[in-house]
Amino acid sequence: MNCYMNTIPIIIDDKKLEVDPGKTILEVCRENEIEILTMCHLKGVLDIGACRLCLVEIEGVNKLLSACTTKVAANMIIRTNTDRIKKYQRITTELFFAERNHVCAVCVANGKCELQDLGYKVGLDHIRYPHLFPQCEVDTSHPWYVMDHNRCIMCTRCVRVCNEVEGAHNWDVMNRGHQVRVISDFNSPWGESVTCTSCGKCLHACPTGAIWPKAIVQGQLQKNPGMINELVEKRKMKL
Amino acid sequence: MDFELPLFLFNKNAGEFYMKSDTAVPVKDMPKTDPRMKLIAAKLKKESFKPDALIEILHTAQNAYGYLPKEVLSYITKALHLPPSRVYSTVTFYHFFSLKSKGEHTCLVCTGTACYVKGAQAILNEIERGLGLKAGQVTADNKLGVQVARCIGACGLAPAVVLDDEVQAKVAPEEIVQKINAKIGTL
Amino acid sequence: MNRQDLKTIIYAEKKKEETNKYKHKICVCCGAGCISSGSEEVMKKLQEEIKTRGLENEVEVIPTGCMGPCNQGPLMKFLPEYNIYQKVDCSNIAAIVQSQLIEKKPIEDLLLFADSREKPFIDARDDPYFKKQLKIALKNCGHINPERIEDYLVHNGYLALDKVLFEMSPEEVIAEVKQSRIRGRGGAGYPAGLKWETVYKYVNDQKYVICNGDEGDPGAFMDRSVLEGNPHRVLEGMAIAGYAIGANKGYAYIRGEYPLAIKRFELAIKQAKKLGLLGNNILGTTFSFDVEVRIGAGAFVCGEETALIASIEGKRGTPRPRPPFPAESGLWGKPTLINNVETFAAISPIINNGGEWYSEIGTPKSAGTKVFALAGKINYAGLIEVPMGTTLREIVFDIGGGIQNGEEFKAAQTGGPSGGCIPAEHLDVKMDYESLVSLGSIMGSGGLIIMDKSSDMVDVARFFMEFCMDESCGKCVPCRVGTRMMHDLLQKICDNKATQIDLDRLEELAVYVKETSLCGLGGSAPNPLLSTLRHFRKEYESRIVQHD
Numbered sequence: 001m002n003c004y005m006n007t008i009p010i011i012i013d014d015k016k017l018e019v020d021p022g023k024t025i026l027e028v029c030r031e032n033e034i035e036i037l038t039m040c041h042l043k044g045v046l047d048i049g050a051c052r053l054c055l056v057e058i059e060g061v062n063k064l065l066s067a068c069t070t071k072v073a074a075n076m077i078i079r080t081n082t083d084r085i086k087k088y089q090r091i092t093t094e095l096f097f098a099e100r101n102h103v104c105a106v107c108v109a110n111g112k113c114e115l116q117d118l119g120y121k122v123g124l125d126h127i128r129y130p131h132l133f134p135q136c137e138v139d140t141s142h143p144w145y146v147m148d149h150n151r152c153i154m155c156t157r158c159v160r161v162c163n164e165v166e167g168a169h170n171w172d173v174m175n176r177g178h179q180v181r182v183i184s185d186f187n188s189p190w191g192e193s194v195t196c197t198s199c200g201k202c203l204h205a206c207p208t209g210a211i212w213p214k215a216i217v218q219g220q221l222q223k224n225p226g227m228i229n230e231l232v233e234k235r236k237m238k239l
Numbered sequence: 240m241d242f243e244l245p246l247f248l249f250n251k252n253a254g255e256f257y258m259k260s261d262t263a264v265p266v267k268d269m270p271k272t273d274p275r276m277k278l279i280a281a282k283l284k285k286e287s288f289k290p291d292a293l294i295e296i297l298h299t300a301q302n303a304y305g306y307l308p309k310e311v312l313s314y315i316t317k318a319l320h321l322p323p324s325r326v327y328s329t330v331t332f333y334h335f336f337s338l339k340s341k342g343e344h345t346c347l348v349c350t351g352t353a354c355y356v357k358g359a360q361a362i363l364n365e366i367e368r369g370l371g372l373k374a375g376q377v378t379a380d381n382k383l384g385v386q387v388a389r390c391i392g393a394c395g396l397a398p399a400v401v402l403d404d405e406v407q408a409k410v411a412p413e414e415i416v417q418k419i420n421a422k423i424g425t426l
Numbered sequence: 427m428n429r430q431d432l433k434t435i436i437y438a439e440k441k442k443e444e445t446n447k448y449k450h451k452i453c454v455c456c457g458a459g460c461i462s463s464g465s466e467e468v469m470k471k472l473q474e475e476i477k478t479r480g481l482e483n484e485v486e487v488i489p490t491g492c493m494g495p496c497n498q499g500p501l502m503k504f505l506p507e508y509n510i511y512q513k514v515d516c517s518n519i520a521a522i523v524q525s526q527l528i529e530k531k532p533i534e535d536l537l538l539f540a541d542s543r544e545k546p547f548i549d550a551r552d553d554p555y556f557k558k559q560l561k562i563a564l565k566n567c568g569h570i571n572p573e574r575i576e577d578y579l580v581h582n583g584y585l586a587l588d589k590v591l592f593e594m595s596p597e598e599v600i601a602e603v604k605q606s607r608i609r610g611r612g613g614a615g616y617p618a619g620l621k622w623e624t625v626y627k628y629v630n631d632q633k634y635v636i637c638n639g640d641e642g643d644p645g646a647f648m649d650r651s652v653l654e655g656n657p658h659r660v661l662e663g664m665a666i667a668g669y670a671i672g673a674n675k676g677y678a679y680i681r682g683e684y685p686l687a688i689k690r691f692e693l694a695i696k697q698a699k700k701l702g703l704l705g706n707n708i709l710g711t712t713f714s715f716d717v718e719v720r721i722g723a724g725a726f727v728c729g730e731e732t733a734l735i736a737s738i739e740g741k742r743g744t745p746r747p748r749p750p751f752p753a754e755s756g757l758w759g760k761p762t763l764i765n766n767v768e769t770f771a772a773i774s775p776i777i778n779n780g781g782e783w784y785s786e787i788g789t790p791k792s793a794g795t796k797v798f799a800l801a802g803k804i805n806y807a808g809l810i811e812v813p814m815g816t817t818l819r820e821i822v823f824d825i826g827g828g829i830q831n832g833e834e835f836k837a838a839q840t841g842g843p844s845g846g847c848i849p850a851e852h853l854d855v856k857m858d859y860e861s862l863v864s865l866g867s868i869m870g871s872g873g874l875i876i877m878d879k880s881s882d883m884v885d886v887a888r889f890f891m892e893f894c895m896d897e898s899c900g901k902c903v904p905c906r907v908g909t910r911m912m913h914d915l916l917q918k919i920c921d922n923k924a925t926q927i928d929l930d931r932l933e934e935l936a937v938y939v940k941e942t943s944l945c946g947l948g949g950s951a952p953n954p955l956l957s958t959l960r961h962f963r964k965e966y967e968s969r970i971v972q973h974d
Contacts, residue, residue: 048901049746049747050901050902050903050944051902052902052903052904052943065747066944069747070747087938088941088942092903095904096903098911099906099907130911132910169322169325170322170324171324172322173328173742173900175331175332176331176332176727176898177900178895178900178906178907178909180900183327183328185322186323186324186327187331290740291740292740293740293741294720294721294723295721298682328742329740332742333723333725334724335723350644352644352645352801352802352839352875353645353801353807353875355889356801356803356875389893389896389897390644390645390683391683392641392681392684393458393496394645394646394807395459395495395497395499395801395808396459396462399462405462406461407462
């Protein structure tokens with residue numbers, strides 16, 4: 001029996017759930033331990049639906065919708081694990097790896113990388129598409145941190161954290177299409193930035209080894225993406 | 240042993256570091272007497288310094304200078320109180336804005352579908368053969384720049400080439416170099 | 427100005443037209459196409475010629491918008507005889523004036539289509555090129571001077587706005603638009619009436635109307651011609667929409683590539699404001715509506731509504747996931763109505779003649795007329811407007827005059843880089859939303875590129891993929907990386923280096939990008955590829971390298 005008047009019934013993967021309206025499908029799934037793969041989602045900053053990993057099928061909707069940006073509605077029937085979705089998740093992962101120069105063996109984030117975890121989860125054994133091998137820079141001009149564009153997957157988590165949480169807006173995205181790059185100020189070296197506060201939040205937000213602190217070696221990297229949401233909550237409370 | 244991140248440390252050299260950055264973006268060097276700058280200033284005033292008018296103001300600047308010099312960009316950035324990266328990301332997103340000078344004279348080859356079907360590639364090949372310029376390149380003396388456009392909407396006149404601001408209709412590949420030379424010679 | 431003043435102006439202008447002191451009217455096409463062919467010099471020379479002959483009290487020369495057959499330009503039309511001269515240049519003006527105005531007979535050799543038809547039609551209205559067309563959105567293009575509001579007022583301009591303000595409630599306006607069954611002309615074909623109703627229902631003190639004039643499809647120039655030929659019509663449509671949904675502010679987003687359209691539209695706004703047809707308290711009522719022009723900066727993706735909104739807000743034109751739709755949360759988070767230029771251009775005739783009249787034109791599911799931009803290997807390239815449901819064969823052969831040099835028709839590309847191709851065996855397809863979708867293409871904004879046998883379909887697919895790759899905003903993975911991968915694979919096929927495995931991967935990627943992309947650009951980017959694969963698979967297979 002529905003004991004809360006303000007909840008709505010939905011079905012996810014044949015599981016009947018009563019959920020609060022106003023939540024996104026992703027939030028509901030995370031609360032109910034239904035696995036949804038994500039890359040650009042970071043709790044605490046706005047969702048943009050860019051990585052397309054969290055796509056779900058909704059009965060009666062002929063398009064696949066991203067779970068992170070779609071709100072639940074009453075009597076929604078959602079599927080998160082059909083063959084089609086699994087196939088597309090695999091292709092997306094392959095494209096992530098083929099886009100830039102990801103070499104786990106020499107990466108500082110080896111073992112602590114969300115992209116690497118994603119590869120394991122979708123069962124990636126090889127990449128069927130040709131690697132694009134773009135020419136990417138490694139920006140070491142900042143006194144403490146390094147930005148390695150080779151390992152960037154353009155999730156723009158750093159951009160959103162810097163803008164929404166820190167409020168500095170040091171990062172943004174330049175160009176378009178496959179030539180997009182994360183930039184600091186006028187595409188100048190990070191170390192010369194006039195807006196960066198060196199707070200290091202982008203480092204914690206980054207899911208891969210694209211932003212990392214200097215003076216550490218493989219295995220020493222500690223990233224804490226959860227701290228972003230904690231910060232947001234604390235700032236709301238104004239303790 | 241895990242490495243603790245030096246997150247909230249205050250860097251003693253930070254002050255010095257920021258001063259260095261200010262010279263990297265030289266706002267004070269702006270020639271305020273330049274009539275083109277006055278044009279931009281007037282536009283900024285007209286749009287009452289609203290950040291959402293960024294693209295309109297960039298249009299004005301692009302038209303005045305032919306490209307967007309860094310000094311002008313930082314002037315606009317300061318005037319609108321926008322983060323520099325936000326301005327730069329907008330500038331690089333749109334085809335219209337250019338960060339480099341496009342040359343005194345421009346030769347714009349339309350590569351829209353209609354022009355492509357009718358041989359825009361042959362024109363580009365001919366320009367490369369005759370003048371040694373590929374699309375997007377500028378001659379060493381900055382006299383002529385060759386660009387391509389995704390449809391200028393003159394499909395009835397395909398293949399079309401725009402020399403400076405004049406549309407040349409139904410251009411035959413063999414006459415393009417001659418037309419360009421005539422243009423540069425006379426001006 | 428109040429309602430009575432408008433009526434007085436229209437009456438006075440009509441009177442002037444009726445008691446016209448001029449015996450002849452010469453329209454010189456000053457659309458962008460004809461201007462590039464030199465119509466401005468022609469006009470200057472014509473005025474001089476008329477002055478030297480002392481005819482300036484008998485003949486009126488006016489610049490007009492696009493007349494249609496752009497590749498025959500510059501065009502010159504003599505009224506009331508309806509003789510159209512093509513490819514006029516300064517050297518033969520004297521002869522034309524002499525023959526037409528003094529000797530009262532046209533020079534047949536110089537008339538429209540004289541070089542391609544056995545015998546040209548003296549009265550151009552008899553020519554099948556015009557006879558098969560039905561002009562609603564383009565009705566006054568080519569007849570009136572787009573830079574004079576009085577010319578538009580004489581042709582019942584702003585009467586529809588007058589009617590809705592004084593005789594109709596917003597609900598009635600929406601009902602009328604719904605009854606007309608007009609569908610959005612921007613490409614997707616969403617019923618305009620439903621969209622208006624949705625925005626109307628959201629309660630908010632601030633709503634916006636946006637006119638989407640970011641016509642980015644290569645090979646399409648319908649919006650350009652409407653904006654250049656009759657900007658007031660679009661303005662009137664926007665004001666009516668504003669009244670219907672309860673908005674007081676409109677934005678017209680026009681491509682930066684169309685300087686003439688921007689100039690004329692801005693002029694139209696100025697003129698309408700001066701007469702009180704725009705601005706505060708229109709015609710003395712409580713309704714206020716203001717329009718501002720925003721100039722596009724060259725990004726195809728800005729045709730997508732959420733990207734367009736971002737661009738008007740002065741940001742990168744990247745789309746965002748929908749829902750929420752702009753009708754709920756659009757420009758600055760307010761309910762926003764976005765329609766195409768052509769849709770707005772059709773509103774005032776719908777109000778004047780009733781929705782029922784409009785709904786009877788065309789096919790049951792796709793009502794009204796559609797403007798197409800004919801281009802490619804066709805004899806009479808230019809702008810046409812036909813009722814929905816006209817067959818492709820009629821468009822290509824009866825109106826377009828067939829393929830250049832008598833070659834064989836191979837395919838027609840509709841909808842630009844988001845559409846698909848229609849092969850020769852489907853020449854009799856009816857041009858409406860459903861029929862085109864069933865062939866794997868889309869109506870799109872109305873670009874129609876005709877190809878003959880010299881066109882290589884794999885290369886065409888590669889060309890469109892290159893376009894989408896360049897125009898992808900780079901936000902979502904399938905579009906950013908997927909279009910690049912597909913382009914590389916297509917290039918490989920074009921270079922005769924690909925294997926069957928590559929082709930299979932290409933097909934898999936195409937479906938993947940189509941289904942997973944964030945916005946319409948990525949979602950339709952594989953369409954040209956999938957449609958050429960469907961109709962011309964042999965051309966792909968013949969280039970595959972066979973491994974043993």
